[in-house]
Amino acid sequence: MIFKKRRLGFNFRDYPIAYKLIVTYGLLTVLPLLLLVYIAYTQYARSVEDQIGEYMPRFLYQANADIEKHIDELTTLPDMLFNSEAILAILRRESYERTSDFNRDQYTLNSYLARTYTSGRNADVLGVFVISNDRLFYSAKSGFLEQDWSERLGAYVTKAKTTGSQARMLLPDELGLSFESRVPSLFILKPISDNDNRKNLGTMLIAVDLTFIDSIVRNFERNERAALWVMASSGKVIYHTDHKRIGTIDEDKARYPTLNGSFRTSSAGPPKLVSVNQSAERGWILVHSIPLKDLTERTDLVRNVAVFVIIGVIIVTSIIAVVISYNITRPLKKLSGLMKSVEMGDFQVDLKVQSGDEVGNLARSFNSMIATIRDLIQKNYQIEIRQKDAELYALQSQINPHFMYNTLETIGMAVEEGDNEQVVDMVTLLGRMLRFSVSSQSKSVTVAEEMQHVRDYLTIQKFRFEERIRFEIVQVMDDEDLHTLYSPKFILQPIVENAIKYGLETRKALDIHIAASQEFVARSGKRDIVFRIRDNGPGIPAERLDEMEQTLKKVGFEGRSAHFGLINVNARIVMMHGPDYGLQLHSIVGKGTEVIIRIPMIRGEGNANAADQNVNRG
Structure with a gap:
């Protein structure tokens, strides 16, 4: 047999077809479904991450610009002192002869600070402190926890020796002060310069409530699990949504691959997407951090539902696959x-x-x-x-x-x-x-049926041997003749089978040509049906060809010889239609063989059956 099972080692072909069908179903259905869900989920999650990573730095840039703009507005507040000549006169005064004069100036300046800075129109100002010629003027919405806060302010200003007109940003811990309200805050320290007299009149400190940053950043991020903070270029946190971290140092800043963009990090907990933006003016760094699982929270829900649905589909289809x-x-x-x-x-x-x-x-x-x-x-x-x-x-x-x-x-x-x-x-x-x-019990069929049968046989053989067999079938007669002319049954397949048997032993590719036509016979005045089967096989040696032709002439039973199929076909045709019909052989060694089958034209099933009955009686 051509297909023989091998039992040596593992061979998938040795397993039952049912097992192969189930495995094939799994490979072609289950795995692609799972792979599709996995790829769809990962791609969607990555696309969400990429979109957030692309757009969040833009939002941070805008938020940073808004924060700086607000800080810039606050740094201009000290200039409002120059709108009042009375206030400037107080600041220019260096000494007092009477305490009452000092108390009057202090009341006047404190009232001005309250009206101008800590009133309702400056909601973000916690307090204003002016230190001039060892005098302290102030107005505050909240007191300090420290009892010696005034001395600390004076000591810091004296030590800082501020000059020029540039504002500085100070955290409360730099001054050693804490507001009773516990709100996150920032001090803007700015010298008060008298440009007319080219003299420094003192220093103003404006305490700013940093919760205004909340209203800015929350316009960009409303997820409560996301963290937002502002830090200086040194890594010191100026503001954090977790107020406990204000004033701490961001230890991870040194490992940030960029200060303007997004990146993933897995330090100190689950993986996170971090987006940063550094302002060009002050160098402040605005950071946004959110766990990756929060970005894909809705995707995870869809994924879980899809997995459950696919598991259900797999179970149902697996049962169907097993049954089928x-x-x-x-x-x-x-x-x-x-x-x-x-x-x-x-x-x-x-x-x-x-x-x-x-x-x-x-x-x-x-x-x-x-x-x-x-x-x-x-x-x-x-x-x-x-x-x-x-x-x-x-x-x-x-x-x-x-x-x-x-x-x-x-x-x-x-x-x-x-x-x-x-x-x-x-x-x-x-x-x-x-x-x-x-x-049918009849030994005759139409020419069309006999040709179709050999075509089916060759097609199956081509499925088995693939490119090793090529065949061509030509019918040189009308369709009406093909379906009304009759031929003995099984006269073409044995010839083709014989050609395949010997042809494939020596040829890598076997060509078979079959033609059916009508030929006029002059001596009888009749038309015969002629089948020609030609192949490019090894051919038949001359001595063997002569021996076969002699065997065909005997029309006897010689047993199952090597060419029993040829002998069988020839014997049946001769028994049915006489010695004028049968097989002819033409062969050239190395070129191929042609078998010619000649039968009479018998039109109609009744005439064919009559011929069958004659051979049974003979």
């Missing part, structure tokens, strides 16, 4: 076992399949075939041994268990490879061939 594979392979397995029994000579078999598909048709054709074989064997044993061997060989050569078993093996391999279309085609062809074999 069992229904397909059970009759095939049984048929394969019965074919082995037939191969051993046991024709008392019966395959019971109730389905109406190709497998069911194949099983019914097989049962009909076996029944026909049994009838033919019994009938021909009783009538005539020659007629029995001629017809039985023709039938068995068509439905030879080896041919059937190899064809089923080819179908099995096609199922293994997932080529369902090829499986359907082969089962359809095989069923049609079997129906042709047992469809």
Whole structure:
């Protein structure tokens, strides 16, 4: 047999077809579904991450600009002192003769600071402190926890020795002060310069409530699990949504790959997406951090639902796949076992399949075939041994268990490879061939049926041998003649089978050409049907060709010789139509062989049946 199972080691082809179908289903359905969900989820999650990573730095840039703009507005507040000559006069005064004069100036300046800076229109100002010539003027919305806050302010200003007109930003811990309200704050320290007299009049400190940053950043991020903070270029946190971290140092800043962009980090907990933007003016760094799982929270929900749905689909479809594979392979397995029994000579078999598909048709054709074989064997044993061997060989050569078993093996391999279309085609062809074999008790069929039968046989062989077989069938006659002219049954396949058997032994690729035509015979004045079967096989040596031609002339039973198929066809044609008809052989060694089959033109089924009856009586 061509397809022989090997039991050495692991070989997927040795496993049952049902197992192969289930594995194939898993590879072609389950894995792609899971892979599709995984790829879709990861790609969507990555796209969300990329979008956030692309757009968040732009938002931070705008938020940073808004923060700096607000700080810039606050740094201009000290200039409002110059709007009042009375206030400037107080600041220019260096000493007092009476305490009452000092108290009056202090009240006047404190009132001015309250009206101008800490009133409702400057909601972000916690307090204003002016230190001038060892005097302290102030107005504050909240007091300090420290009792000696005034001394600390004075000491810091004296130590700082501020000059020029540039404002500085100070955190409360730099001054050692804390507001009773516990709100995050920042001090803007700016010298008060008297440009008219070119003299420094003192220093103003404006305490700013940094919660205004909340209103800015929350316009860009409303996720409560996201963290936002502002830090100086040194890494010191100026503002943080977690107020406890204000004044701490961001230890991770040194590891930031960029200060204007987004990146992933997994330090200190789950992976996060971090976006940063550094202002060009003050160098402040605005940072946004959010866990990656929060970005894909909705995606995770969709993923989980999809996974549950796919698991349900997989369970249902797996059950269906198992049932279908069992229904397909059970009759095939049984048929394969019965074919082995037939191969051993046991024709008392019966395959019971109730389905109406190709497998069911194949099983019914097989049962009909076996029944026909049994009838033919019994009938021909009783009538005539020659007629029995001629017809039985023709039938068995068509439905030879080896041919059937190899064809089923080819179908099995096609199922293994997932080529369902090829499986359907082969089962359809095989069923049609079997129906042709047992469809009628008549030994004659139309030329069209005989040509179609050999075409089906060659097509199945091409499925098995692929590019090693090429064939061409030409019908040089009208369609009406093809369907009304009759030919003995099984006269083409044995010739083609013989050509394939010997041709493939020596050729890598075998070409077979079959032509059917009508030829006028001058001596009889009639037209004959001529079949020409030509191949490019090894050819037949001259001595062997002469021997075969002598054997064909005997029209006797020589047993199952190497060319029994040729002898069988020739004997049946001669017995049915006389010595003027039969086979002719032409062969050239190394070039190929041509077999010419000549039969008379018999039109109509009745005339063909009459010829069959004549040979039975003969």
